[in-house]
Amino acid sequence: xxxxxxxxxxxxxxxxxxxxxxxxxxxxxxxxxxxxxxxxxxxxxxxxxxxxxxxxxxxxxxxxxxxxxxxxxxxxxxxxxxxxxxxxxxxxxxxxxxxxxxxxxxxxxxxxxxxxxxxxxxxxxxxxxxxxxxxxxxxxxxxxxxxxxxxxxxxxxxxxxxxxxxxxxxxxxxxxxxxxxxxxxxxxxxxxxxxxxxxxxxxxxxxxxxxxxxxxxxxxxxxxxxxxxxxxxxxxxxxxxxxxxxxxxxxxxxxxxxxxxxxxxxxxxxxxxxxxxxxxxxxxxxxxxxxxxxxxxxxxxxxxxxxxxxxxxxxxxxxxx
Amino acid sequence: xxxxxxxxxxxxxxxxxxxxxxxxxxxxxxxxxxxxxxxxxxxxxxxxxxxxxxxxxxxxxxxxxxxxxxxxxxxxxxxxxxxxxxxxxxxxxxxxxxxxxxxxxxxxxxxxxxxxxxxxxxxxxxxxxxxxxxxxxxxxxxxxxxxxxxxxxxxxxxxxxxxxxxxxxxxxxxxxxxxxxxxxxxxxxxxxxxxxxxxxxxxxxxxxxxxxxxxxxxxxxxxxxxxxxxxxxxxxxxxxxxxxxxxxxxxxxxxxxxxxxxxxxxxxxxxxxxxxxxxxxxxxxxxxxxxxxxxxxxxxxxxxxxxxxxxxxxxxxxxxxxxxx
Numbered sequence: 001x002x003x004x005x006x007x008x009x010x011x012x013x014x015x016x017x018x019x020x021x022x023x024x025x026x027x028x029x030x031x032x033x034x035x036x037x038x039x040x041x042x043x044x045x046x047x048x049x050x051x052x053x054x055x056x057x058x059x060x061x062x063x064x065x066x067x068x069x070x071x072x073x074x075x076x077x078x079x080x081x082x083x084x085x086x087x088x089x090x091x092x093x094x095x096x097x098x099x100x101x102x103x104x105x106x107x108x109x110x111x112x113x114x115x116x117x118x119x120x121x122x123x124x125x126x127x128x129x130x131x132x133x134x135x136x137x138x139x140x141x142x143x144x145x146x147x148x149x150x151x152x153x154x155x156x157x158x159x160x161x162x163x164x165x166x167x168x169x170x171x172x173x174x175x176x177x178x179x180x181x182x183x184x185x186x187x188x189x190x191x192x193x194x195x196x197x198x199x200x201x202x203x204x205x206x207x208x209x210x211x212x213x214x215x216x217x218x219x220x221x222x223x224x225x226x227x228x229x230x231x232x233x234x235x236x237x238x239x240x241x242x243x244x245x246x247x248x249x250x251x252x253x254x255x256x257x258x259x260x261x262x263x264x265x266x267x268x269x270x271x272x273x274x275x276x277x278x279x280x281x282x283x284x285x286x287x288x289x290x291x292x293x294x295x296x297x298x299x300x301x302x303x304x305x306x307x308x309x310x311x312x313x314x315x316x317x318x319x320x321x
Numbered sequence: 322x323x324x325x326x327x328x329x330x331x332x333x334x335x336x337x338x339x340x341x342x343x344x345x346x347x348x349x350x351x352x353x354x355x356x357x358x359x360x361x362x363x364x365x366x367x368x369x370x371x372x373x374x375x376x377x378x379x380x381x382x383x384x385x386x387x388x389x390x391x392x393x394x395x396x397x398x399x400x401x402x403x404x405x406x407x408x409x410x411x412x413x414x415x416x417x418x419x420x421x422x423x424x425x426x427x428x429x430x431x432x433x434x435x436x437x438x439x440x441x442x443x444x445x446x447x448x449x450x451x452x453x454x455x456x457x458x459x460x461x462x463x464x465x466x467x468x469x470x471x472x473x474x475x476x477x478x479x480x481x482x483x484x485x486x487x488x489x490x491x492x493x494x495x496x497x498x499x500x501x502x503x504x505x506x507x508x509x510x511x512x513x514x515x516x517x518x519x520x521x522x523x524x525x526x527x528x529x530x531x532x533x534x535x536x537x538x539x540x541x542x543x544x545x546x547x548x549x550x551x552x553x554x555x556x557x558x559x560x561x562x563x564x565x566x567x568x569x570x571x572x573x574x575x576x577x578x579x580x581x582x583x584x585x586x587x588x589x590x591x592x593x594x595x596x597x598x599x600x601x602x603x604x605x606x607x608x609x610x611x612x613x614x615x616x617x618x619x620x621x622x623x624x625x626x627x628x629x630x631x632x633x634x635x636x637x638x639x640x641x642x643x644x645x646x
Binding site for chain 1: 464465468469470473474476477478479480481553560564565566567577580581583587588591594598601605606608609610613
C-alpha cells in the first residue's frame with residue numbers, strides 16, 4: 001500500500017514539474033518583451049533595458065529558470081511586476097475568496113445531486129426522473145457565465161428595480177472579518193447558486209447511474225428479502241456503496257475548482273484565484289502567472305492523489321495495475 | 322395474394338440489416354434526437370446564409386449605426402422592425418452579429434473536434450495496438466494532459482501567442498484529444514485479440530493496414546459518440562475563452578465576447594444578453610440531445626442499463642470540461 005501511495009505521489013510530482021517547466025518556458029521565452037510594457041510608452045530603449053535588468057529578464061533563460069526553481073523550493077514565488085507584492089503573499093489573500101465560493105457551492109450541489117439522483121434512481125422513468133433528466137441536460141449545456149448573468153439580471157437587477165427588493169447585492173466580495181458572516185453569505189448566494197447549478201448536473205447523473213447499478217446487486221435483494229424497510233435498504237445499504245464514484249468525482253472537482261473558478265469569479269467580481277489568473281495573463285505579470293499555475297497544479301495533483309489513494313483503499317485491484 | 326406473400330419473403334423482412342442500418346433506424350425513431358438534428362440543421366443553414374441575411378437587412382456584422390442604432394445617450398436600442406434583436410452599445414445589429422457568431426462557434430466546434438478525434442484515434446490506436454513501451458509512454462502522455470489545469474494553460478498559451486481563431490481551435494483540440502485516445506486505446510486493446518485481426522495478420526497484412534482497415538471500422542461507434550459530445554464542449558470552451566477576452570479577436574462577433582460586452586449593459590438592455598445567450602444555449606442543448614440520441618442508437622445496451630455505461634464515458638469528458646466554471 002505504501003509503495004502504491006509513493007508511486008502515485010512521485011507521479012504527481014512529475015506532473016507538477018512538467019506543468020511548471022512548460023509554463024515557465026512558454027511564459028518567459030515566449031512573452032513579447034514585458035519590460036517594454038512595464039516601462040511605459042514614453043520610455044527610451046535604455047530605460048526599457050534598465051527595467052529588463054532589474055526584473056532579471058536580461059539573464060540567460062536557464063539562469064532565470066534555476067533562480068525560479070531555487071526560490072520555489074524555499075516557498076518564494078518572486079514579486080509581482082506591477083504591485084511589487086510578494087506573489088506568495090498575494091495568493092494567500094486570494095485563497096479565502098475562492099475557498100468561500102467553492103466550499104459553499106459544494107454543499108449545495110452535493111445536496112441537490114444526491115437527493116435528486118437517489119430519487120431518480122428509486123423512481124426510474126417517473127415524472128420527476130424525466131424532469132430531473134431535462135434539468136441535467138440544461139445544466140450540462142448551459143455555459144456558466146450565462147447562468148451567472150441571468151441570475152444577476154433577474155435576481156439582483158430586476159428584483160431591485162421592479163419590486164424594490166435588494167435581497168441580492170451587486171457583484172463583489174465581502175470578507176467575514178470586515179463585513180460579518182451575514183454580508184459575506186449574502187454576497188456569495190448568487191455565485192454559489194451559479195456554480196452549483198452547473199455542477200449539480202454531473203452529480204445528479206453520476207448518483208443516479210451509480211445507484212441504479214448498486215440497487216440491482218444481490219445484496220440489496222437480500223436486504224429487501226430479510227424485510228428491511230425500503231428507506232433503510234436504499235440509504236444504509238445502497239447509498240453507502242453508490243457514493244464511491246460520487247466521492248471520487250467530488251475530490252477531483254474540489255481540487256480543480258480550488259485553483260480558481262475563472263468564469264464565476266469573473267462574472268461576480270470575486271477577485272479570487274481565477275480572476276487573478278485572468279488578469280495576470282492579460283497584463284503579462286509573469287511571476288503571478290507562474291505562482292497561480294503552481295498553486296493550481298498543486299491543488300489538482302493533491303486532489304488526484306487523494307482520490308487515487310482512496311480508490312486503492314476501496315478497490316485493491318487498483319494497487320496492482 | 323400469392324404475389325404479395327412471395328414478395329414479403331423475398332423482400333425486406335428477410336434481408337439482413339447491418340449494425341449501421343439498425344442504428345440509423347433507432348435514431349430515426351428517436352423524436353427528441355430528430356428535433357435536435359433539425360435545430361442543428363437550421364442553425365447551420367442560418368450560419369452559412371449569414372452574409373445573405375446581413376445583405377438583406379443592409380447591416381454588416383461590424384457596421385455601426387450610431388444614429389438609428391443607439392439612443393441619444395449612446396445606449397443600445399431594443400428590438401424593432403429595423404433591428405429585430407435590438408442593437409449593442411456601438412449600434413451594431415445583434416441579429417446579424419449573432420448569426421455571424423454561429424459561424425465562429427460551429428467552425429471552432431467542428432474543427433476542434435475533428436482535430437482532437439484524429440489525434441485521439443491515431444494515438445489511442447497506436448498505444449493499444451503496439452502495447453508495451455509504446456503504450457506506457459503514450460498512456461503517460463494522456464494522463465499528463467488529462468491532469469493539467471487546462472483552462473489556465475489555455476490562457477497562458479493565448480497570452481503568449483496572442484488570441485486568434487486557429488490558436489483557439491488548437492488549444493481546444495490539444496486539451497481534449499486525450500479523452501478520446503484513452504477510449505480508443507481500450508477498444509483497440511480488446512479488438513487486437515479478435516480472430517479477424519489474426520486472420521489479417523496471417524494473410525500478411527501490414528500493421529498499418531490492420532489498424533486502419535481492420536480495427537478502425539470496428540471501434541468507430543464509440544468514437545462517433547464521443548465526438549458528438551465533444552462538439553458542444555468545444556463550443557462552450559470557445560465561448561468561455563472569448564468571454565474572458567482570450568478567444569476570438571473583436572470585432573469578429575463571437576457569442577462569448579458578445580456576452581462579455583453585454584455585462585456592462587444588461588441592466589438597460591436585456592436583449593443584449595438574450596440574443597447571444599439564447600443562441601449559445603440552443604446550440605449546445607441541441608448538440609447534447611443529438612449526442613444522447615446517437616449514443617442510444619449506436620449502443621443499445623446503454624438503454625437497457627439506463628445511464629450506467631454512458632455515464633462512464635461522459636465522466637471522462639466532463640472532467641475535461643471542468644474549467645468552464
